[in-house]
Amino acid sequence: MTMMSVTFEVMFRVEAEVESGEVVCVVGDCDRLGNWDPHHAVVLSRESSIPGQCRKNNQQMENRCDKENRKTCDVWRKKVKLCGMKNYNYRYFVCQIIESDSEFTERTVKVIRWETNILPRVFSPADYMKDPGKYDAEIMKFGEYGGKNHVTNGWLTDQSEIHIRIHGNPIRMWKPKYRKQTYRIKCTPLDQRYKDHLDEDEEEDEWGTHVSPPSTFTKVLVSTLDERHINHCVQSESGTIFEAGSYMIFTAETTEPESLGFQFDFYVNQEGVTPKHIGYCYLLPVDLKKSNDTKTVPITGLNHKPIGQIDLDYLTVKPVPGLDLKMDVSYQNYWKFERKSLDVGHRGMGSSYKHKKLAAVRENTVQSLQDAANHGADYVEFDVQLSRDMIPVIYHDFHVAITYRKKKRGELEFYQASVKDLKLSELQSMKLAHASRISDNDRDDIHEDDIDPTDLQPFPTLERVFEAVNPATGFNIEIKYPQEKVNGEFEEINFYDRNKYVDIILRVVMRTAGHRRVVFSSFDPDICILVQRKQNKYPTLLLTNGEDVEKYVPYLDLRTRSIDMAIYFATFSNLLGIDVLTSTLFRNMDKIEKVKEAKLVLFCWGEDNNDSNAINTLKQKGVDGIIYDRTLMSNHWQVKSEIFEAPATYRPNGLSRSDSSSS
Secondary structure: OOHHHOEEEEEEEEEEEEOOOOEEEEEEOOHHHOOOOHHHOEEOEEEEEOHHHHHHHHHHHHHOOOOOOOOEEEEEEEEEEEEOOOOEEEEEEEEEEEOOOOOOOOOEEEEEEEEOOOOOEEEOHHHHHHOHHHHHHOOEEOOEEOOEEOEEEOOOOOOEEEEEEEEOOOEEEOOHHHHOOEEEEEEEEEEHHHHHHOOHHHHHHHHHOOOOOOOOOOOEEEEEOOOOOOOOEEOOOOOEEEOOOOEEEEEEEEOOHHHEEEEEEEEEEEOOEEEEEEEEEEEOHHHOOOOEEEEEEEEEEOOOOEEEEEEEEEEEEOOOOOOOOOOOOOOOOOOOOOOOOEEEEEOOOOOOOOOOOOOOOOOOOHHHHHHHHHOOOOEEEEEEEEOOOOOEEEOOOOEEEEEEEOOOOOOEEEEEEEHHHOOHHHHHHOOEEEOHHHHHOOOOOOOOOOOOOHHHOOOOEHHHHHHHOOOOOEEEEEEOOOOEEOOOOEOOOOOOOHHHHHHHHHHHHHHHOOOOOEEEEEOOHHHHHHHHHHOOOOOEEEEEOOOOOOOOOOEOOHHHOOHHHHHHHHHHOOOOEEEEEHHHHHHOOHHHHHHHHOOOEEEEEOHHHOOHHHHHHHHHOOOOEEEEOOHHHHHHOOOOOOOOOOOHHHOOOOOOOOOOOOO
């Protein structure tokens, strides 16, 4: 018998908390364990429950705001035949499974949470042979091994996620007696797949009195971006209090978003009095056709007459079609807080437009990024958006200046065009200038880039940058997406659908990143949600100006307008952290500690960082990443090979957050 033909019946046994309808699976690096694919993982069987431990954990959960339904602490097990003497890597995860009724389609798997320690668990045949009984009797604890405990929420595998947001002052009641009331709002799913479950009597009742919607398997959780309910919480019978100026989010997951609508019930909230139900409204599947939009819908009273209206803002997040995501490793929520601050090159070696001190090499070019890497930058930051032919290109602004010659006098003039309206070949071949030249009326050196080599030319593709820049240098990829500002100005109009836009960028990153460290960022909170939920490998930061209103016109989105709101949003969305305008931090340095208390990573950006004293101060205060310009700052850029300590076979492609606590 050869060593390769040795067969083991290995008992996989783990204690895990689960809700009704959830199961525990094991996935690993061989065919028998699914080759890291959750759709082919081994489903374990429930062995027993541990009620005492359940009571303890459920009490802790209730103290955290009834975040979830009560869980049971069960032991799950399964014997799996493994062949050969090689070591087997594996992980456990909790999921919901819907088996396929066709041999041509895979089962539907919704990963709820999974073990994400950088190193997977290991089954060693050599150790097993020494004492098989000891191994079979051992009960492992979900998420705990190697002296560490790290569990991360799942991503969108087969299901979509719908967010319904109510924020600002969206409720307008028409009767004076209702205008100054505080309301509780409850959201109930309306799944058209189950509309036939209503019997004839119920259908007749709907014409006479308001009745509850039909039951559905979809669960709607509620969150508020404040100290009350940052995490996803189960709704109470009479809903959750909405206060004017606040931000409330209802979240639901479904495999068929085109069939899911929502009913909203309104209750008058008065201290010490049972909430009074006064009306309801609907957001139907026909209203949810786009990836995101805002709908104004009427509120109907219990007498079936309209009593007001409400603005409902929604976002639908869909999985990336055809993107094959494995469970071998994840860096979405890993960070070693004890490490030194990272030095991040802003657009490579720095901004070459607008700023007082301009970089000698054009920003966001292959040469600028590579020069920053050569100077020892830990990461280089750059901006990504799509050309007209849907190719991710590196460029900061949404517009460029096209040069053209007038008919009679022959003078060269500038015409502003959108990057999204030009194909890659046009962006790389046309005579283009930075859009700032239009307002400056600057025609000097208009032909200056004619003889520049390719790596100094603007608009390199994202794929080209991955190929050309030293793979030891990390990428901070800022995904551009236009927003509305408080003054009513739009950065760009008629832009791409958010889901399609992010899908294209993610496909390129997943295909070309290799072992490079990657972190995403965006000023648009919805882009951050999409990036975080559509993949399971790389972390995401929310970019924010904080409370600054002097250097930049604030965005209209409430989630972008303060550090506190950014903290709440990042916590709600399970982001790695936030990336804040430095001038805002210098005006309120205690915010640094608040970010740390929330267990979030903190990066900072802005012209204030182009000063040695500022950089030293930020590092002393514990800022995790500092994005700045200038070759003169190169004395700060030292290669930090000791930052990432994982073995070569699991060298982090992304970042790493606290190894010691469960997320």
